[in-house]
Amino acid sequence: MRKNVIILCLFVFIMFSFVLIKDNHFFYPPDYFPKPVYNFEQPPLDSNKIELGRILFYDPILSKDNTISCASCHSPFNAFAHTDHDLSHGIFDSIGNRNAPALFNLAWQKTFMWDGAINHLDMQALAPISHPSEMGSNINEVIKKLNESKAYKELFLNAFQDSTISTSKILKALSQFQLTLVSSNTKYDKVKMGKETFTEQEKNGYQLYKNNCASCHSEPFFSNYNFENNGLPIDPALNDMGRYVITENENDKRKFKVPSLRNLSFTYPYMHDGRFMTLQEVINHYTSGIEYSETLSLQFNKSIELSSNEKVDLISFLLTLNDKDFVFNKKHQFKKISDQAKE
Amino acid sequence: MKLYVLFGMLFMTFQTHSQNAVKITFMPKFESENLTLNKVYYFKNDTLNISNFKCYISNLTYYKNDSIVHSSIKKAHLIDATDSSSFIILENEFFKFDKIRFNIGVDSLTNVSGIFEGDLDPANGMYWTWQSGYINFKIEGSSSLCPARKNKFYWHIGGYSPSFNTLRQVSLKTNGKVSIQLDKLFEEIDISEEYQVMSPSDGAVQIADKLPSLFKSNQ
Numbered sequence: 026m027r028k029n030v031i032i033l034c035l036f037v038f039i040m041f042s043f044v045l046i047k048d049n050h051f052f053y054p055p056d057y058f059p060k061p062v063y064n065f066e067q068p069p070l071d072s073n074k075i076e077l078g079r080i081l082f083y084d085p086i087l088s089k090d091n092t093i094s095c096a097s098c099h100s101p102f103n104a105f106a107h108t109d110h111d112l113s114h115g116i117f118d119s120i121g122n123r124n125a126p127a128l129f130n131l132a133w134q135k136t137f138m139w140d141g142a143i144n145h146l147d148m149q150a151l152a153p154i155s156h157p158s159e160m161g162s163n164i165n166e167v168i169k170k171l172n173e174s175k176a177y178k179e180l181f182l183n184a185f186q187d188s189t190i191s192t193s194k195i196l197k198a199l200s201q202f203q204l205t206l207v208s209s210n211t212k213y214d215k216v217k218m219g220k221e222t223f224t225e226q227e228k229n230g231y232q233l234y235k236n237n238c239a240s241c242h243s244e245p246f247f248s249n250y251n252f253e254n255n256g257l258p259i260d261p262a263l264n265d266m267g268r269y270v271i272t273e274n275e276n277d278k279r280k281f282k283v284p285s286l287r288n289l290s291f292t293y294p295y296m297h298d299g300r301f302m303t304l305q306e307v308i309n310h311y312t313s314g315i316e317y318s319e320t321l322s323l324q325f326n327k328s329i330e331l332s333s334n335e336k337v338d339l340i341s342f343l344l345t346l347n348d349k350d351f352v353f354n355k356k357h358q359f360k361k362i363s364d365q366a367k368e
Numbered sequence: 369m370k371l372y373v374l375f376g377m378l379f380m381t382f383q384t385h386s387q388n389a390v391k392i393t394f395m396p397k398f399e400s401e402n403l404t405l406n407k408v409y410y411f412k413n414d415t416l417n418i419s420n421f422k423c424y425i426s427n428l429t430y431y432k433n434d435s436i437v438h439s440s441i442k443k444a445h446l447i448d449a450t451d452s453s454s455f456i457i458l459e460n461e462f463f464k465f466d467k468i469r470f471n472i473g474v475d476s477l478t479n480v481s482g483i484f485e486g487d488l489d490p491a492n493g494m495y496w497t498w499q500s501g502y503i504n505f506k507i508e509g510s511s512s513l514c515p516a517r518k519n520k521f522y523w524h525i526g527g528y529s530p531s532f533n534t535l536r537q538v539s540l541k542t543n544g545k546v547s548i549q550l551d552k553l554f555e556e557i558d559i560s561e562e563y564q565v566m567s568p569s570d571g572a573v574q575i576a577d578k579l580p581s582l583f584k585s586n587q
Contacts, residue, residue, distance in 0.1 A: 064482075076517040144500040151490055155497035164491050192491045193483045271499060272531065273569070 051075060052132075055209050057217060057245055057291075060212045061132035073184040077358070078202025080180065081195065083359045086170050087150075088160035094152065095199075097247060101358050104288035104351065105129065105206060111133055112247050116207040123261060124299035126284060127292040129208040129351060134250050139297040140268050141252060150199045164192050171195070176362050206357060208287050209245075212345035217245075223345065230342025237311070237349060238286075238337075241322070247286035247346060253322045254279045256315030260298055267297070278320050287346045306341060308336050390438070390459040390544065392468065394447050394476035396421055397547045407499075411554055416511035418550065422494055423505040424474050428457065430465040437463045444474050446487040446494065447548075468542055472579050473504025473535040476528040491558070501526055501568065503578055504534055507550065514563045521559055525575050527568025529532055534568065534576035542585035549582050550577070557579075 028033045029352060043332065050069045054061075058201045068074070079085065096205045097106040105128035123139055135144035143152060153159040154167060212231040217223040223231060234242075242250045252268040259265075268277035281297045295301040301310065311329050315321070330341065351357075389502045397402040398586070401409070408417050425447060428440035440459060447456045477490070479501050494503045503526040510519040527534045540546065554579045 143497040144480050145482040148490070148495075148500050151495070151497040168491065192484060192489050193485050196483045274528070276530065 026336065028263040034041060038110075042101070051205050052207065054132075054207055055214060058131065058209065062135055063132040063200075065132075066202075068197065071184070072205065073180075074201045075205055076202075077180045077184045078198035078200065079357070079360050080362050081199055082202055083217065086174075086361060087162065087167055089155055089162040089166070093160050095150070097126050098153075098159075098358065101322070101354075102291065102352060103127070104208070104348070106293040106303060108291075108293055108294040119302065123297050127288055128203060129206045129287065130246050130285065132204050133246060136250070136282065140271050141282055142271050144173075146200050147193075147196045150196055157247075164195070166331075167195065168192065174362075182364075205229050206351075208351040210286060210350040211348045215346075216345070224341070226338050226341045227345055230338040230340070233331065233335055233339045234342050237331075240324055241283045242286045248283045251283055252277065252280040253283055254281075254318065254320045255311075256317070256321055257296060258314075258316045258327055260300070264300060265297065274298065274322060278317055280320060286343055287342055288348055290347045291352050304340050305336070308339060312336075385419040388462045390461060390463060390465070391548065392428070392457045392544050393543070394425060394455050394457070394583075395547045396447070396449055397549055397551075399549075399551045401451055403550060404475055408550075409500060411551060414511055414513050414554060414559070416509060416513075416554065418507060419534075420447050420506065420508040421447075421550065422495065422503075423447050423472060423504065423548075425457070426471045426474055426478075428468060428470040430463065431467040431469065432463075432465050434467070436463055436487075442487075443478065443484075444487055446492055449490075449529075455542075466541060466543070467536065468546075469539045471535050471537050472576075472583075473487070473526070474502040474528070475520065476533070478502070479528040482568050490520075491581070493503050494526075496526065498568070501528055504576070505554070507511065511559050511563075513560045515560060516563050521563040523553075523557075523562075523575055523581070524566045525572050527572050529568065530584070532568035532570070532573055534572050536580050538580045538583045538584050540583060545586040547586040551583055553578065 051072070052065075080097045082099075085091045085097070096105075098107045100107060107125040127138065131137075131146055134146070135141075135145065137149050143149045151164060155163050168190050168288070171181075177190065178188045181190050181194060185194050212221055212223075212227075216223055239302070241249055241251070241253050254267075257279075266278050268280040268282075269275070271277075284295075289295075289304060293302055295304075295307050301307050308331065312331050313339060315328065316324050375583070377403070398407075398409055403418065403421065405421070406417050406419055408415060411453060423446075424444050426444040428442075428445070429436055430438040430440075438459065438461065440457065443490060445457050456482060461489075478484070484488070488502070494506060497502070503524045505523075505525040506568060508525050509521060511521055514521045522576070525534050562571055562575070565575060583587075
């Protein structure tokens with residue numbers, strides 16, 4: 026009898042530790058990352074929901090003509106940005122107005138899109154699904170198509186213990202997958218954890234970054250996720266006013282959400298309209314291309330001066346922010362629905 | 369035997385309670401008639417019809433002698449002209465009241481709290497997808513005075529940020545029958561000027577200001 030109890034306790038203990046390990050498995054930011062903004066409580070991350078979200082992310086069923094998936098514009102090998110064209114392509118090859126941003130560390134963002142039009146990660150997917158030049162569908166159409174698939178019914182049942190497919194289940198699953206996209210394994214992170222050291226050049230670049238860039242591209246995300254005007258001349262063909270489009274506040278004209286500097290080698294072209302192909306061009310913009318306007322961020326009142334050696338040093342530091350473990354992580358890559366459940 | 373009587377009495381009290389459970393009816397109307405979608409109305413010097421009408425009622429609270437007697441359990445209720453059962457809010461409880469207070473629209477906390485189900489499901493067509501936020505009040509149709517293509521007008525009233533806040537509160541002495549006088553909108557808005565409001569904006573705020581006066585007690 027006693028023995029049974031002990032065995033039972035042991036069993037429970039082992040099961041429990043599995044649950045703990047499993048949890049850490051999905052979301053394990055380093056301890057110098059602050060508390061996430063996203064509320065993980067309802068519902069908590071769960072492997073079946075994440076898997077469903079991953080399958081949906083790669084499935085063109087979300088678009089009107091079944092040709093475009095989220096991954097068409099957010100490729101895992103580009104840190105979930107898009108590199109083929111500057112302005113992302115949607116169905117029928119219509120061109121969207123903006124460059125598809127990289128997707129990682131979304132759990133810490135307060136707002137989404139270049140202008141902060143979206144206020145919650147869960148609501149984000151409604152935008153591309155409904156946008157005529159992105160996926161051109163709507164959520165009711167998507168629910169209808171998913172309902173016709175036996176395999177999806179099963180996936181929803183596994184994920185939510187209920188096979189009725191609803192807006193909230195689709196959006197929660199997509200969020201759960203995207204929340205697992207954490208980039209925290211760069212050389213910078215390893216240095217931070219004391220596992221590696223910077224070269225002299227990188228150290229010098231780090232200092233230049235701290236002096237000139239850190240107020241907006243702040244550690245550890247390399248963005249403060251606020252809206253700033255970094256002096257890009259307006260492209261008259263697009264005339265994109267950024268944050269102003271949402272707030273209609275004059276002070277917000279030409280301000281865009283500060284993008285992260287992690288994974289830059291994978292996320293070119295750069296800026297909201299993808300106007301720069303290389304980091305050299307970006308640095309040259311900051312040293313000699315800043316255009317004055319009423320809303321220009323105050324940091325640029327004093328011009329940034331960098332010698333050509335310093336530019337090289339700065340770039341060598343920026344390259345320590347590439348996260349190969351993240352970009353080539355198989356857990357984030359393409360998964361076909363038929364791999365999961367055969368119809 | 370005694371037990372039967374007790375059960376019988378219990379049953380009866382339940383019955384009477386459920387029969388008297390408080391019920392509020394929000395009836396969309398055009399002048400004195402109940403609204404019929406796509407029906408042609410002749411109103412002043414205009415010929416118009418309404419093809420779609422939806423609005424949110426939220427934070428419904430009941431008062432008796434100016435103190436709260438009940439707060440509706442439902443966070444937000446969607447009134448949809450295509451579904452007459454949506455005109456009724458049932459409280460499953462009995463209490464006396466002489467006044468109600470509610471919001472037209474969805475409050476800002478709900479607007480920034482992610483995804484909900486039921487009446488707040490974005491699939492109901494009352495959510496802006498390209499810019500987060502609920503549409504509080506939506507009415508569409510055509511009017512002979514409207515200069516747009518096919519004379520179509522769209523009033524999608526929403527916005528929760530302090531600069532374009534379109535949530536409006538209504539306080540109404542009533543015993544449960546409320547009408548939403550949609551004709552009043554056409555009296556108050558110059559449709560030849562303001563016929564397309566589809567985002568949080570000054571125009572939306574101005575129309576929002578007129579919405580509380582549409583709600584009338586209908587004894």
